[in-house]
Amino acid sequence: MIRTVLIYATLILMVIIFFPLLSEIKPLSQLNPLAKRYVEDSTKNLNSPNIVTSIVVTYRGLDTLGEVTVLFLATTGIGFLIKRRKKNGEKGAFQASEILQTGSLFLFPIIILFGTYIFLHGHLTPGGGFQGGVLIASASVLLIMANVNIKLNHTVLHFIESLSGFLYVIIGTIGLFLLGSFLDPKFLPLGKFGSLFSAGAIPIIYSLIGLKVGAELTNIVDSLRAEGMEDEK
Amino acid sequence: MILTTVLGFILIILGIWGMLTQKNLFKMVIGFSILDSGIHLVIVSLGYIKDKTAPIIDSDILANNASSQVVDPIPSALVLTAIVIGLAVTALMLTYIIQLVNTHNFDSKNMKDPLSITSYEELKW
Numbered sequence: 446m447i448r449t450v451l452i453y454a455t456l457i458l459m460v461i462i463f464f465p466l467l468s469e470i471k472p473l474s475q476l477n478p479l480a481k482r483y484v485e486d487s488t489k490n491l492n493s494p495n496i497v498t499s500i501v502v503t504y505r506g507l508d509t510l511g512e513v514t515v516l517f518l519a520t521t522g523i524g525f526l527i528k529r530r531k532k533n534g535e536k537g538a539f540q541a542s543e544i545l546q547t548g549s550l551f552l553f554p555i556i557i558l559f560g561t562y563i564f565l566h567g568h569l570t571p572g573g574g575f576q577g578g579v580l581i582a583s584a585s586v587l588l589i590m591a592n593v594n595i596k597l598n599h600t601v602l603h604f605i606e607s608l609s610g611f612l613y614v615i616i617g618t619i620g621l622f623l624l625g626s627f628l629d630p631k632f633l634p635l636g637k638f639g640s641l642f643s644a645g646a647i648p649i650i651y652s653l654i655g656l657k658v659g660a661e662l663t664n665i666v667d668s669l670r671a672e673g674m675e676d677e678k
Numbered sequence: 679m680i681l682t683t684v685l686g687f688i689l690i691i692l693g694i695w696g697m698l699t700q701k702n703l704f705k706m707v708i709g710f711s712i713l714d715s716g717i718h719l720v721i722v723s724l725g726y727i728k729d730k731t732a733p734i735i736d737s738d739i740l741a742n743n744a745s746s747q748v749v750d751p752i753p754s755a756l757v758l759t760a761i762v763i764g765l766a767v768t769a770l771m772l773t774y775i776i777q778l779v780n781t782h783n784f785d786s787k788n789m790k791d792p793l794s795i796t797s798y799e800e801l802k803w
Contacts, residue, residue: 452698456691457764463687470683473727476745484745488735496733496748500755512759519766523773565722571734576761639736665769669776 492635493568493644501573502568502647502654506617513610513657520661527668541591549591556584564655568644574651577660585663589670597667606660609653616646616653682723689716705776707768714764718757725753748762 449655476484487499503511541549563570564577588595620629636643689712696709726749727791733751735744779792 452695455698456695459691460693463690467683467687470680470724472680473725473750476725476748476750480750481745484733484735484748488744494735496735496751497755497758500751501758505755511761512763515763516766519763519770522770526770526773526777571732573758575758579762579765663767665766669769669773676761 447632452485452647452670474496488638491631491647492638494639495568495570495573495649496569498568498573498647498651499644501628502567503628506650509654510617510628513613513654513665516658517606517610520664523665523668526623531568541593546591549587553584556587560584560655560659564652565648566641567651567655568647569639569641574654575658577655578660580661581655582662583657586666589666593670599664599667602660602664602667606657606664609657609660613650613653613657616650620646682726684721686716686719686723689713689719692716701796702796703778703793704772706795707771707775710771711764711768714760714768716803718760718764721753721757725750 475481483500483504484496487493487496491499491503493499560577560580562577563572563580564574567573567577585597608643616630617628620632621627623629623632628650630645630647633645633649635645641648693709693711693713696712697706700706700709730749731739731747731750733754735748739747774795775793778798782792782798
């Protein structure tokens with residue numbers, strides 16, 4: 446009884462806290478100066494049409510580096526909590542249907558290709574490293590669903606993940622040495638506005654993020670799959 | 679876009695309610711996800727400007743003063759990263775639940791639900 450009263454008192458207090466915030470929000474009529482500067486600088490000096498991408502990769506690049514680190518820590522935590530025990534050849538009970546098996550073999554390369562397209566065109570179209578990486582991980586979910594006993598090569602996954610994280614920091618440091626600011630992508634030619642090879646190092650950095658996110662999420666899915674198989678026996 | 683903001687705040691309250699009242703561990707994680715989505719909705723709706731387009735510049739937008747044509751790109755960039763973090767944290771919580779259920783010793787006599795938060799009394803005071 447006291448518990449219920451306390452819970453609803455908390456919720457009502459939350460509403461009281463949020464209400465002044467909500468009532469003071471005025472819809473924007475124009476961009477604030479910071480956003481305006483980002484929009485103008487991104488089109489003039491960075492040659493990157495997608496301004497969200499230039500904020501994520503360049504202006505707020507250090508935040509993105511920290512965020513990739515958080516993702517890495519979460520993956521490490523999951524790997525730590527789920528210990529991979531040696532399985533001596535026992536099979537999962539679940540057997541996928543013929544349609545799922547054939548369909549997944551057909552769709553897997555196409556989904557990987559689409560994910561790669563999304564993170565390569567991150568500076569031109571709505572998309573980027575995180576979205577492309579999640580798509581690549583979804584392709585491996587499909588593969589695992591079609592064949593529960595499939596073994597993913599963890600050495601390769603860890604290698605891709607570490608290498609792309611390492612190169613991300615290296616590219617940031619190159620910007621620091623050549624142009625004086627960390628993660629400055631302008632040390633590569635800026636190219637023609639709106640073409641694939643433009644915007645300096647932004648496509649390279651976003652591709653590395655895409656590979657890293659894809660490898661990490663594949664690892665998470667695979668860890669959870671291994672745990673599910675422990676339960677079934 | 680005040681309606682979207684209100685909806686976001688309703689989702690936040692709903693998520694907190696779910697985390698506080700539900701006994702099932704998975705439902706608590708679902709409550710967290712709803713709270714997460716509510717926060718994302720509020721942040722994105724704060725950057726919206728009426729009758730403006732997405733902050734992806736093409737030749738039409740570039741022709742007449744880009745910065746007066748697009749919505750605020752900063753909230754979108756923040757939410758973009760927050761969604762991925764939310765995904766990873768949710769996966770970590772689910773793993774923690776799995777491990778909690780697997781390592782906890784339940785006597786066969788007292789029929790406790792291993793997924794209920796009331797079955798775990800070690801840290802209760």
